[in-house]
Amino acid sequence: MSAQTQTEIFVFGLGAIGSFYAFILNEAGNTQVTVCGRSNYQVLKDHGMTFKSNLAKFGTKNNYRFHGVVKTPAEASSSKFDYVVCANKAITMDPPVSEQIAPVVGEHTTIIVIQNGIGNEEEFQARFPNNTVLSGVTWVGATQVEPGTIIHRDNNNMQFGCHFSKNIDRTQEQARLDKIVDIFRAGGTEIDVVPVIDVYRWKKTIWNGCWNTLTAITQCNTRELLSASPAGPVVARAIMEEMASVAHAQLGEAAAEIDANFIDELLNRPSVKAGIYSSMCQDAKFSRPMEVEVIINGPLKKAKALGIKTPTLETISALISAMDWRFRNGVTGPP
Ligand SMILES: NC(=O)C1=CN([C@@H]2O[C@H](COP(=O)(O)OP(=O)(O)OC[C@H]3O[C@@H](n4cnc5c(N)ncnc54)[C@H](OP(=O)(O)O)[C@@H]3O)[C@@H](O)[C@H]2O)C=CC1
Numbered sequence: 107m108s109a110q111t112q113t114e115i116f117v118f119g120l121g122a123i124g125s126f127y128a129f130i131l132n133e134a135g136n137t138q139v140t141v142c143g144r145s146n147y148q149v150l151k152d153h154g155m156t157f158k159s160n161l162a163k164f165g166t167k168n169n170y171r172f173h174g175v176v177k178t179p180a181e182a183s184s185s186k187f188d189y190v191v192c193a194n195k196a197i198t199m200d201p202p203v204s205e206q207i208a209p210v211v212g213e214h215t216t217i218i219v220i221q222n223g224i225g226n227e228e229e230f231q232a233r234f235p236n237n238t239v240l241s242g243v244t245w246v247g248a249t250q251v252e253p254g255t256i257i258h259r260d261n262n263n264m265q266f267g268c269h270f271s272k273n274i275d276r277t278q279e280q281a282r283l284d285k286i287v288d289i290f291r292a293g294g295t296e297i298d299v300v301p302v303i304d305v306y307r308w309k310k311t312i313w314n315g316c317w318n319t320l321t322a323i324t325q326c327n328t329r330e331l332l333s334a335s336p337a338g339p340v341v342a343r344a345i346m347e348e349m350a351s352v353a354h355a356q357l358g359e360a361a362a363e364i365d366a367n368f369i370d371e372l373l374n375r376p377s378v379k380a381g382i383y384s385s386m387c388q389d390a391k392f393s394r395p396m397e398v399e400v401i402i403n404g405p406l407k408k409a410k411a412l413g414i415k416t417p418t419l420e421t422i423s424a425l426i427s428a429m430d431w432r433f434r435n436g437v438t439g440p441p
């Protein structure tokens with residue numbers, strides 16, 4: 107097929123998850139993928155990506171090349187991208203990400219947010235009210251072990267949906283959604299298109315709000331923290347139950363599947379029993395800013411706005427926000 111018909115895709119936030127999906131979108135064929143590197147820019151430019159997956163169908167790829175590698179969106183502003191994928195960490199940035207990606211967002215560009223958390227799309231909808239915003243909740247587990255080297259170790263699935271806009275024709279938004287879903291699938295990843303993506307954002311945030319914060323604070327894996335004291339499982343359950351009550355108040359009937367069985371399943375998942383860490387735990391280990399707003403403080407603010415008492419979320423918020431403050435301000439603790 108001719109280059110004219112290729113779907114042009116820009117990936118911003120080329121860490122573990124951004125690289126994983128850049129790989130998938132590139133593998134799909136009939137796409138031109140431009141990636142925006144930062145600390146890994148030079149490696150990607152000079153040698154390409156090293157991608158190692160425990161899934162045989164992906165295997166190991168060395169010197170893996172993308173159509174374009176840039177340092178900033180401004181460098182790619184001459185192209186009009188069909189899709190811009192944001193897979194950066196959802197942390198407060200100055201300037202905000204929506205401003206950083208503006209040079210590659212045209213009139214017909216669809217923005218795709220693949221991040222953990224609640225409310226991540228709001229910034230993009232506010233800045234680009236006439237662009238479609240799609241939302242992905244991924245369960246892929248990946249790590250960038252050194253610049254440009256990605257290890258994919260768990261899962262290959264994402265829930266995906268659209269926050270349909272009042273300003274855009276629904277058929278057009280659906281077509282944009284269908285097209286990229288076909289591309290993701292052609293690239294070899296599993297996508298479940300769901301009617302209300304916020305239900306799945308909440309489900310994942312109940313998981314992250316519990317395990318990410320507790321593993322980050324304690325630097326223990328889930329098995330260690332659950333067995334270290336009788337209080338561990340009690341606090342884990344309380345976080346999940348309080349978050350679920352906020353999800354119910356916000357989503358109503360749509361949240362029916364966030365029930366007691368769901369919470370039991372998250373608490374007793376084999377991976378939790380075996381012991382896992384989390385992306386927030388890694389961030390804490392290296393004193394990097396953490397996704398505290400979208401994972402814990404956002405849900406806490408929603409609880410307050412809805413008049414729901416969430417004392418455990420409040421406690422966790424105090425602890426993790428203090429750690430985040432320390433990392434952002436370079437405070438290392440007692441001499
Ligand atoms: N890793 C995982 O297993 C999972 C992660 N998630 C979620 O996916 C999202 C991405 O996480 P993850 O991939 O782990 O994060 P990473 O920290 O690995 O990657 C984020 C990337 O964004 C880049 N970046 C940040 N700001 C800019 C900027 N201004 N310009 C250019 N590049 C920038 C960083 O560059 P630099 O390296 O220079 O800092 C980094 O490469 C998060 O919301 C996370 O919670 C969800 C499921 C699993």
Ligand SMILES: CC(C)(CO)C(=O)C(=O)O
Pocket residue numbers: 222245246247248314317318382383384385386
């Ligand atoms: C990989 C996974 C699912 C583990 O909790 C995750 O979402 C994270 O680490 O942020």
